[in-house]
Amino acid sequence: MATLRLDKLGAEAAGVARTEARKLILKGQVQLDGEICRAIDRKVDPTTVELCCGGAALSHQANVYLMLYKPKGVVSASRDGRDETVVDLVQGTYPRRELFPAGRLDKTSTGFVLLTDDGTFAHQILAPRRHVSKEYFVELDTPLTQQMIDGFAEGVTLADGEKMMPAGLFAVEGEPNSARVVLRQGVYHQIKRMFGVFDAGVNELHRSAIGEVRLDESLLPGQFRELTAQEVEVLRSATAGK
Numbered sequence: 268m269a270t271l272r273l274d275k276l277g278a279e280a281a282g283v284a285r286t287e288a289r290k291l292i293l294k295g296q297v298q299l300d301g302e303i304c305r306a307i308d309r310k311v312d313p314t315t316v317e318l319c320c321g322g323a324a325l326s327h328q329a330n331v332y333l334m335l336y337k338p339k340g341v342v343s344a345s346r347d348g349r350d351e352t353v354v355d356l357v358q359g360t361y362p363r364r365e366l367f368p369a370g371r372l373d374k375t376s377t378g379f380v381l382l383t384d385d386g387t388f389a390h391q392i393l394a395p396r397r398h399v400s401k402e403y404f405v406e407l408d409t410p411l412t413q414q415m416i417d418g419f420a421e422g423v424t425l426a427d428g429e430k431m432m433p434a435g436l437f438a439v440e441g442e443p444n445s446a447r448v449v450l451r452q453g454v455y456h457q458i459k460r461m462f463g464v465f466d467a468g469v470n471e472l473h474r475s476a477i478g479e480v481r482l483d484e485s486l487l488p489g490q491f492r493e494l495t496a497q498e499v500e501v502l503r504s505a506t507a508g509k
């Protein structure tokens with residue numbers, strides 16, 4: 268595990284600004300493994316050290332992994348001059364974290380967006396060769412056809428000539444205009460463009476799962492929760508060795 272400077276660790280663990288953490292350290296309020304430490308630049312291993320401030324134990328989480336239910340109208344970006352972003356929805360709870368979305372959903376799409384401050388993890392989830400699947404439910408402006416299902420299975424060639432990897436397309440019982448889509452790629456507007464090849468428009472698009480991790484049904488649009496350690500592990504192992 269990489270080491271961190273004590274002032275950075277203290278700030279993240281206590282949820283305070285780095286300057287505030289430095290003041291507490293210099294005042295002798297911070298203890299490392301039971302000993303007062305006034306060295307703001309002391310390098311510590313956050314996974315093994317016992318950190319206390321003002322007598323209270325602080326726990327440090329190396330990275331944050333969030334499952335957010337993105338509502339319509341919110342953009343999948345960290346910052347945007349005009350629209351509310353997925354990071355705006357969580358930043359109040361994690362003011363000191365540099366969170367960003369691992370993968371995008373269109374402004375009009377809804378569902379599971381994974382937010383993290385772990386760049387390596389995000390890269391692994393997104394790398395096309397790692398093939399982490401994503402599941403979507405769509406509502407079309409026309410009934411689903413066998414031609415679409417076969418076309419997706421074969422690999423759709425988009426209007427600009429780019430050939431997509433084979434994708435799963437499945438009917439939803441009793442809902443002729445609905446479908447479940449499973450992709451292992453993340454090309455811009457991919458699903459809309461794939462259906463466009465069959466002259467079908469996508470009215471609603473919702474992401475329900477990333478790999479084996481499903482969007483928690485108890486979350487409402489705009490709500491989020493931390494991924495459990497097990498869910499992070501499931502996603503990590505989906506990318507391992509690929």
Ligand code: URA
Nearest residue numbers: 373376456457458459
């Ligand atoms: N494909 C799309 O067209 N839009 C999304 O938001 C996700 C996948």
